[in-house]
Structures are given as C-alpha cells and as structure tokens.
Amino acid sequence: MMNKINSYFETNRNDILRQYFDFLRIPSISTGKTHSEECRQAASFVLEQLRAMNCDTARLIETDGNPLVYGEINRNSTFPTVLIYGHYDVMPADITDGWDTDPFEPVLSDGMVFARGAEDNKGQVFFLLKTVEYLVKNEKLNCNIKWMIEGEEECGSSSLQAFLASDSDDLRADICLICDTDMIDIDTPAIVTSLRGGAIWDITIQGPRQDLHSGLYGGAIVNPVKELVRVLGSLFSTDGKVLLPGFYNEVRQYTPEERIEIAQQPFDEKDVKRFAGVESLGGEVGFSALERIVIRPTLEITGISGGYTDEGLIAIVPSYAKAKVFARLVMDQNPSKIKDSLVQYFQKNLAKGVQFRCENEIGLSGYVCNTNSRFFTHMNEVSKQIFGKATTQIREGGSIPVVVAFKEKLGMDSILMGFGLRTDNIHGPNEHFALENMVKGMETIAAFFQQI
Amino acid sequence: MMNKINSYFETNRNDILRQYFDFLRIPSISTGKTHSEECRQAASFVLEQLRAMNCDTARLIETDGNPLVYGEINRNSTFPTVLIYGHYDVMPADITDGWDTDPFEPVLSDGMVFARGAEDNKGQVFFLLKTVEYLVKNEKLNCNIKWMIEGEEECGSSSLQAFLASDSDDLRADICLICDTDMIDIDTPAIVTSLRGGAIWDITIQGPRQDLHSGLYGGAIVNPVKELVRVLGSLFSTDGKVLLPGFYNEVRQYTPEERIEIAQQPFDEKDVKRFAGVESLGGEVGFSALERIVIRPTLEITGISGGYTDEGLIAIVPSYAKAKVFARLVMDQNPSKIKDSLVQYFQKNLAKGVQFRCENEIGLSGYVCNTNSRFFTHMNEVSKQIFGKATTQIREGGSIPVVVAFKEKLGMDSILMGFGLRTDNIHGPNEHFALENMVKGMETIAAFFQQI
Numbered sequence: 001m002m003n004k005i006n007s008y009f010e011t012n013r014n015d016i017l018r019q020y021f022d023f024l025r026i027p028s029i030s031t032g033k034t035h036s037e038e039c040r041q042a043a044s045f046v047l048e049q050l051r052a053m054n055c056d057t058a059r060l061i062e063t064d065g066n067p068l069v070y071g072e073i074n075r076n077s078t079f080p081t082v083l084i085y086g087h088y089d090v091m092p093a094d095i096t097d098g099w100d101t102d103p104f105e106p107v108l109s110d111g112m113v114f115a116r117g118a119e120d121n122k123g124q125v126f127f128l129l130k131t132v133e134y135l136v137k138n139e140k141l142n143c144n145i146k147w148m149i150e151g152e153e154e155c156g157s158s159s160l161q162a163f164l165a166s167d168s169d170d171l172r173a174d175i176c177l178i179c180d181t182d183m184i185d186i187d188t189p190a191i192v193t194s195l196r197g198g199a200i201w202d203i204t205i206q207g208p209r210q211d212l213h214s215g216l217y218g219g220a221i222v223n224p225v226k227e228l229v230r231v232l233g234s235l236f237s238t239d240g241k242v243l244l245p246g247f248y249n250e251v252r253q254y255t256p257e258e259r260i261e262i263a264q265q266p267f268d269e270k271d272v273k274r275f276a277g278v279e280s281l282g283g284e285v286g287f288s289a290l291e292r293i294v295i296r297p298t299l300e301i302t303g304i305s306g307g308y309t310d311e312g313l314i315a316i317v318p319s320y321a322k323a324k325v326f327a328r329l330v331m332d333q334n335p336s337k338i339k340d341s342l343v344q345y346f347q348k349n350l351a352k353g354v355q356f357r358c359e360n361e362i363g364l365s366g367y368v369c370n371t372n373s374r375f376f377t378h379m380n381e382v383s384k385q386i387f388g389k390a391t392t393q394i395r396e397g398g399s400i401p402v403v404v405a406f407k408e409k410l411g412m413d414s415i416l417m418g419f420g421l422r423t424d425n426i427h428g429p430n431e432h433f434a435l436e437n438m439v440k441g442m443e444t445i446a447a448f449f450q451q452i
Numbered sequence: 453m454m455n456k457i458n459s460y461f462e463t464n465r466n467d468i469l470r471q472y473f474d475f476l477r478i479p480s481i482s483t484g485k486t487h488s489e490e491c492r493q494a495a496s497f498v499l500e501q502l503r504a505m506n507c508d509t510a511r512l513i514e515t516d517g518n519p520l521v522y523g524e525i526n527r528n529s530t531f532p533t534v535l536i537y538g539h540y541d542v543m544p545a546d547i548t549d550g551w552d553t554d555p556f557e558p559v560l561s562d563g564m565v566f567a568r569g570a571e572d573n574k575g576q577v578f579f580l581l582k583t584v585e586y587l588v589k590n591e592k593l594n595c596n597i598k599w600m601i602e603g604e605e606e607c608g609s610s611s612l613q614a615f616l617a618s619d620s621d622d623l624r625a626d627i628c629l630i631c632d633t634d635m636i637d638i639d640t641p642a643i644v645t646s647l648r649g650g651a652i653w654d655i656t657i658q659g660p661r662q663d664l665h666s667g668l669y670g671g672a673i674v675n676p677v678k679e680l681v682r683v684l685g686s687l688f689s690t691d692g693k694v695l696l697p698g699f700y701n702e703v704r705q706y707t708p709e710e711r712i713e714i715a716q717q718p719f720d721e722k723d724v725k726r727f728a729g730v731e732s733l734g735g736e737v738g739f740s741a742l743e744r745i746v747i748r749p750t751l752e753i754t755g756i757s758g759g760y761t762d763e764g765l766i767a768i769v770p771s772y773a774k775a776k777v778f779a780r781l782v783m784d785q786n787p788s789k790i791k792d793s794l795v796q797y798f799q800k801n802l803a804k805g806v807q808f809r810c811e812n813e814i815g816l817s818g819y820v821c822n823t824n825s826r827f828f829t830h831m832n833e834v835s836k837q838i839f840g841k842a843t844t845q846i847r848e849g850g851s852i853p854v855v856v857a858f859k860e861k862l863g864m865d866s867i868l869m870g871f872g873l874r875t876d877n878i879h880g881p882n883e884h885f886a887l888e889n890m891v892k893g894m895e896t897i898a899a900f901f902q903q904i
Contacts, residue, residue: 030764031762031763031764031765031766032762032763032764033763091766092760092766097662097663098662154765154766154767155764155765156765196667198667198767200765207728207730208728208729208730209728209729209730210549210550210729210877210880210881211549211879211880211881212728212879212880213850213878213879213880214752214754214778214780214849214850215648215650215780215848215849215850215851216745216848216849216850216874216878217724217728217745217849218745218750218752218778218780218849219735219736219744219745219748219749219750219780219849220724220733220734220735220741220742220744220745221724221728221730221733221734222730222732222733222734222735223752223753225752225753225754225755225756226688226752226753228681229680229681229684229685229688229753229756229775230685230688230690231685232681232685233681233682233683233684233685233686234685234686236678236681236682238682238801238803240803272669272672272673276659276660276661276664276669276673277660277661277662278659278660278661278673278674278805278806279804279805280674280803280804280805281672281673281674281805282672282673282674282803282804282805283671283672283674284671289672290672292671292672293668293669293670293671293672296671297671298670298671300666300670300675300677300678300769301675301677301678301681301758301759302666302677302759302760302766302767302768302769302770303677303758303759303760303761303766303770304677304681304756304757304758304759304761304773305756305757305758305761306753306755306756306757307753307754307755307756307776308544308754308755308776309755309756309757309774309775309776310483310484311483311484311485312482312483312484312607313483313606313607313608313652313776313778313814314483314543314544314606314754314755314776314879315606315650315754315778315850315851315879316754316879316880317752317754318754318755321756322761323681323761324759324760324761324765324766326666326670326765326767328666328667328670328671349690351690351692351732351734352731352732352734353730353731353732353733353734354730362765396667396668397666397667397668397669397670397671398665398666398667398668398767399667399767422668425662426665426668427663427664427665427766427767427768428662428663428664428665428768429662429663
C-alpha cells in the first residue's frame with residue numbers, strides 16, 4: 001500500500017509539482033487585508049482540487065473575511081467520519097526579509113521546495129488533497145471525509161470561529177485530523193498532545209499631538225516611547241518571570257512524573273541555538289528550555305515602533321508609540337483576565353500626560369489532547385507500519401486556534417499529526433518543505449484512511 | 453533707520469518672497485544621506501546670494517559631507533568683525549507626517565509662510581542675507597562680516613567640526629551672531645544665555661539571526677525587543693529621574709537666586725500643554741517644567757523599532773530591535789562618560805543570548821553665554837531702540853552644536869538672538885514663520901550692524 005501511493009507520486013511527479021507550485025505562487029497572506037483577492041484565489045484552488053476528486057458538495061462559504069472551503073465525501077454511513085482541517089492562508093513574506101529567492105516563486109533545490117507556505121500549511125494541505133484523490137480514484141477510502149480549509153489561521157481564525165458559532169453542526173465528525181505540525185526527524189513521526197494558546201494586544205501610547213522639538217520640550221513633555229518602554233519593561237524580571245499581576249495564577253502545574261516525560265521529548269538545545277544563531281537560550285528560571293516552550297506561558301513583545309530610527313539624528317519628543325504584546329498561554333489561563341490585568345497595570349503605572357489604548361485581536365486558551373481515543377491508537381498503529389515505530393508524543397508551544405473551538409463547541413478531539421520539520425523555518429525567510437516529508441505524509445495518511 | 457529697511461522689504465516684497473520660496477523649495481534634508489544633492493543646491497543658493505551682494509570671497513568649502521558656504525565682507529580693518537553663523541539644512545519632512553500642505557512647496561497664509569525650514573534656519577539665514585545686502589547697497593555696514601552657513605546642523609555639524617579642527621583661524625571674529633532662536637512674542641525680543649548639549653546613541657540588540665516562530669521558540673529564545681524594553685525601561689524611575697549610574701554626577705547645580713531668576717523667564721505651562729495637545733506635563737520630580745527643559749538633563753528615547761507592528765497578528769520572536777537614545781545634557785556633563793555608563797549598564801544587565809551594539813553619533817556639552825561682552829550690551833541697546841525694551845534673557849533647552857566648539861577652539865562668544873516664535877513648530881509638521889517676525893529681525897540686525 002505504501003509503495004503504491006509512493007509510485008503514484010513518482011508517476012505523476014511533474015503534474016503534482018506543477019499544481020503544488022501553482023498553489024504556492026498565490027500570495028494568500030491573511031495578515032492585514034491587502035491580499036483578500038489572493039486569498040480568494042487560493043480558496044478557489046482548493047475548491048478545484050476537491051471538484052477534481054468528484055467531491056460534488058465542495059463549495060466556498062462566504063464570511064466577513066476570507067472564504068472557507070467546505071466539502072463532503074460520503075462513502076458509507078457506517079464508516080467513521082473524519083474532518084480534515086487545514087488552512088490556505090500564509091504569513092507575510094518579502095524577499096527583503098532575508099529570503100534567498102522570491103517567497104512566492106517556488107524553487108526546488110536539493111529535494112526541498114522553498115516558498116512561503118511550502119510547509120505551513122499549503123504544503124501539508126496539498127499532500128492531503130493528493131492522498132484523498134489517490135484513495136478516491138482507487139476506491140480505497142474507507143471513511144467519510146469532511147473538508148474545512150480556512151483562510152485566516154495565521155491571523156486568528158475569526159471567520160471560522162464565527163461560522164462555528166452559528167453552523168457548527170456541519171463540521172461534526174468522529175475525529176478531526178490536522179497536518180500542521182512537525183516530525184522529530186524524517187524517520188520519526190510525532191503526534192502533538194498539547195498546544196499553547198495565545199493572545200495578542202495592540203498597545204498604543206499617545207503623547208503630544210505631533211512630534212515636538214526635544215530642545216524646546218524634552219524633559220517636560222512626557223515622551224510616549226519612553227513611557228511605553230518604562231512600563232512595559234517593568235513587566236519582566238531579570239530571571240525571565242512575567243511580573244504582570246496574576247499572570248501565573250491559573251497556570252496548570254505539572255507533576256514530577258509529567259516533567260520527566262517531557263524531558264524525554266526529543267529536543268536538542270544545541271540544534272536550537274545553532275538554528276537560531278544565538279550563543280545562549282534564555283527564559284523563565286526553574287524550567288528547562290523545552291518546558292519554557294511547551295508548558296510555560298510567556299509574555300513577548302513581537303513588535304514595537306515609535307519616533308524615528310532610520311539613519312542619523314532627529315531631535316524630537318515623538319507623538320506616539322505602539323507595541324504588539326503577545327502572550328503564549330497554557331491550560332488553564334484565561335486570556336480576558338490577563339488582558340484586564342494588563343490594562344489595569346498600564347493605567348496604574350503610566351505617567352499623566354499620555355493616553356493609553358489597548359486593542360485585543362485574539363485570545364485563545366491552551367489545549368491538551370485526548371490520548372485515549374481509538375483514532376489516536378489507530379494513528380500509532382499506522383505509524384508502526386510505515387516507520388517501524390509508534391509516533392513520539394510531543395507537546396508543542398504553538399497554537400492552532402480552532403482546535404480549542406472544536407473541543408469546546410463540538411466535543412470533538414483532534415489528531416495533530418504533521419510531517420514538517422522544526423527546521424523548515426515556517427513564518428521566517430526561506431521556509432521550505434522536503435518532498436521526502438511530503439511523500440511520508442501521503443503514505444501515513446493514506447494508510448490511516450484506508451485501515452480506519 | 454528701522455523704517456528704511458522696512459520700506460526696502462515692502463518695495464521689494466515680491467522679489468524677496470520669490471527668492472525665499474525658491475530657497476524653501478529645496479529639500480535640503482541632512483539627516484541620512486539621500487538628499488546630498490539637494491543640500492548642495494541649497495548651499496549654491498546661499499553662495500549666489502553672497503555673490504549678489506558683491507562678496508567676492510564667497511565660496512563653497514568641500515567636506516566629507518555637505519559643503520560649507522564661506523565668505524568675507526571686509527569694510528575696514530579697524531571695524532569689529534562679526535561671524536554670522538547659520539545653516540541651510542533642514543529636518544526631514546513628509547506630508548504624511550501631518551502637514552496640511554507639501555512641506556517643500558511654501559504657502560503664504562495669514563501673513564505666515566508654511567514650509568520645512570520656513571523658520572529653522574533657512575528663514576532666519578535668509579533675512580540675514582537680505583539685511584546685509586541692504587546695508588552693503590546703502591553703504592551702512594559698519595563692521596566686517598564673515599559668513600559661515602553650514603549644511604549639517606540638524607545632524608550634528610560634523611563637517612563643520614572637522615573644518616574647525618584644521619582651519620579654525622579663518623573663522624576668528626570678535627563675536628559670532630546666530631539667529632536660530634525665538635522671541636518671547638512679536639513685541640518682546642529674547643537673547644539666549646544658555647543652551648543644553650546633546651548626545652545620541654544608536655542601540656541595537658541582536659537576537660536570533662532571523663525572525664522565528666514564537667510557537668516553536670517563544671519562551672526559550674531571548675526576544676531582543678523584550679530585552680531592549682526591559683533594560684532600557686529600567687533606566688527610568690516613576691518620578692522622572694534617570695537611573696543610569698552617574699548620570700547626574702557632574703550636573704551644574706543652580707543657587708536659589710538663579711532659580712528665582714529662571715522662574716521669571718516667560719513660560720506658560722498652559723500654552724505648552726495646549727500646543728502639545730496633552731493634559732499634563734511630566735518629568736523630573738523637584739524641578740519646574742521650565743527647569744526640566746533648560747537646566748536639567750534628560751534621557752529620552754527618540755525612536756524605537758523591532759518586529760512587526762502593522763495591522764494584524766504575526767507570531768514571531770523578532771530578530772533584532774533598535775532604539776535611538778537621546779540625552780539632552782547640561783553644563784558640566786561629559787557625553788563620553790555617560791556613553792561609557794550606558795554601555796556598561798547594558799552589558800551588565802542584558803540576558804545572555806542577545807548581542808549589544810552602541811554607536812555614537814554626536815556628543816556635545818552644554819553652553820553658558822558671556823553676558824558681559826560689549827556686543828551683548830550693544831544688542832540690548834539696539835533692542836531698546838527697536839522694541840522699546842531690552843532683550844529678555846532666557847535659557848534654552850536645545851543645542852547649537854558649533855557654539856560650544858567656537859568657544860572651546862577660538863575662545864569666541866556667540867550672541868544667540870533669533871526672531872522665531874516657540875509656536876512655529878520647527879522640526880514638526882506645518883513649520884511656519886511670520887513675515888512680521890522676519891521684518892523685525894531685519895530691523896534689529898540692521899541696527900546692530902550699523903551702530904556697532
């Protein structure tokens with residue numbers, strides 16, 4: 001079986017790569033609203049793929065944002081139903097960010113495809129499409145499938161969340177399968193058993209109505225950049241703790257046994273340092289680097305701006321300053337409580353003479369998987385066939401926003417089994433995906449659906 | 453006499469305005485190096501003005517940066533010699549910064565000319581040119597004049613400083629006259645008796661070699677934006693003090709008598725608040741708002757950037773962060789000692805896992821004028837003729853870089869008597885200069901030169 005989809009790939013390699021590259025060429029960036037037309041093109045690409053495998057029910061679901069792609073492949077009502085969730089939107093990318101080649105002109109080099117979305121998540125959605133296409137063509141699909149491929153995962157999934165709030169019944173299934181995570185290495189599959197949540201706040205500190213000459217006003221007019229830096233900076237201790245009142249109150253504590261289990265999760269600090277190009281890791285005192293990423297929350301500043309930072313001197317008191325504060329949250333932190341604390345902290349500590357504004361874009365709890373479901377067990381068995389070993393269970397530090405909603409609204413568990421590698425540099429420059437990984441994904445998921 | 457230059461202005465009004473507007477149209481921005489050609493054009497404009505008043509010695513002095521404009525008008529070796537110093541360069545300006553009209557297309561409205569440089573310093577240099585032109589034409593110039601109009605005042609005057617280091621003898625004069633400051637109001641002239649210095653440091657915190665996914669790395673990779681904010685923020689107390697070790701060590705202390713004198717300097721907090729659009733002033737505890745601006749040093753952040761702050765969400769650990777830290781220094785602070793302290797503070801307090809870089813662009817001490825010189829007395833007498841009252845002595849919070857160098861290298865004092873208004877919004881959007889101020893400047897300076 002595994003050899004057959006392998007040879008299907010090889011036989012149709014040129015055609016498959018052509019389609020894959022066409023998908024990657026569409027700059028379907030969902031951050032901001034400047035690429036909504038391209039997002040629609042990417043949705044249409046997925047729609048055409050579904051129609052090409054005779055999925056007659058396939059359609060675009062219009063939303064306030066980018067369309068959702070939905071379709072059902074009903075084989076037999078006695079078969080289990082799997083919801084395949086993925087996303088066609090990608091993170092922003094520009095060649096000036098450090099890319100060696102145009103991020104939207106895919107390049108195949110040394111067995112790897114370089115492009116924004118090559119892995120996250122277009123690459124993994126694409127091999128799922130090809131896998132189901134193969135199974136349908138060869139009448140080997142032994143489950144019903146629902147597709148939900150959305151276009152706003154990278155900016156918080158708000159349209160899908162809105163759809164779920166009103167029409168969630170359409171998405172009911174026995175299990176949700178998501179290929180949006182990584183393997184340990186090309187020979188070692190991994191299944192993710194917990195995710196962190198996330199919340200982001202756009203903070204603006206408004207000072208004088210316009211930039212002022214610092215010779216005339218500096219010292220007496222409150223500088224909004226300085227105030228932002230002073231108050232925001234006071235939220236972080238020298239030993240990596242977040243000092244925001246209440247930040248750790250509801251954080252799930254782990255037992256010594258659980259922490260031993262986490263310590264066995266493959267994670268090489270040296271590799272991380274080498275990849276990041278840093279000499280030391282950092283973070284919260286009292287926890288390992290891996291624990292800091294997967295079971296501990298963190299408060300980060302993902303962006304800051306204000307005043308003038310180009311070449312040369314400009315003697316101003318700037319008019320305003322902005323920061324994006326991003327919390328990676330874990331079970332059982334409550335994003336809105338943390339926002340309240342952040343707002344109170346700024347209101348209490350900011351000097352008079354500046355105005356404070358905080359806008360919240362998303363707020364998402366952490367997630368812990370059900371490792372007792374039959375589908376989880378089945379995925380482990382399939383993995384043994386393909387790789388000769390069970391999947392490694394790992395905890396991840398990232399978020400997949402809808403997983404929490406699927407659990408809360410539909411009681412539906414998700415299986416998070418992806419085929420990327422940590423080094424694919426998703427979200428960064430030179431994102432890539434190895435064709436070898438793609439084929440391993442096709443083999444594994446084909447076996448999962450056929451033997452379910 | 454005052455009426456005569458007044459009527460000279462009125463008679464030649466169209467021609468004078470045309471030349472003034474031509475000067476303002478040249479975007480001679482010295483910050484950065486993208487406008488060096490326009491800076492040269494502005495220098496040539498000044499050169500032509502000098503030649504038009506038969507200043508045969510006028511020439512451009514080439515430098516590593518923008519050219520200096522130099523010229524001598526020698527009337528009589530028994531006359532005193534006045535060096536007129538000014539600058540033809542301007543601060544950056546873009547209509548998107550909040551300008552109502554194109555900053556480089558001057559508009560005359562309600563008696564005021566709106567354009568970048570309308571006041572600072574093209575407007576004041578221009579009326580000095582017209583004043584001397586008038587005196588030369590009418591054979592009323594009773595002193596020798598040296599002109600030094602430079603093109604890098606807004607970015608630290610480094611080329612002029614370099615010229616001073618090698619050829620300073622050319623600039624020897626009995627007194628330097630600088631019209632680059634403000635009046636109290638249109639009826640009340642002011643002479644500046646002290647200036648603050650300034651030093652600016654470009655700080656860069658380098659983290660991972662590229663932006664990383666915060667789900668995969670957030671918590672263990674040190675975030676350079678967070679580190680910059682944390683360490684920089686810790687330099688500021690809640691009561692407006694600078695916590696950098698040694699920052700206040702050498703600050704000149706003022707006697708109660710001197711502070712009473714400062715309190716009499718015209719300064720309306722309500723006006724400042726209204727102009728800035730803020731509800732409260734701020735700054736160092738224990739000093740009045742005016743003292744904070746004119747006799748107290750301040751450490752400001754004039755710009756900060758790092759990561760992503762546009763619309764929407766991007767889940768990254770940013771690669772680097774930058775800040776411009778600008779100290780307004782007073783007598784007798786030493787800029788290089790303060791830089792050393794800043795560098796040590798960052799090196800001691802930054803987490804491992806990030807790299808620190810600090811580049812210094814300028815460093816300048818404060819300046820206190822000689823109020824006992826005969827020229828200072830003469831300016832007061834002239835002021836009584838024109839305005840019916842002596843000049844008000846004020847201390848200023850800004851810097852004029854070369855004043856310190858003239859004193860240190862040539863032992864030459866400067867008279868800082870300008871004709872702008874605090875509300876002209878130099879360095880900000882909608883900079884403007886009233887023609888009434890221009891004419892008052894011409895009247896006063898003409899009398900100063902004629903009766904010297």
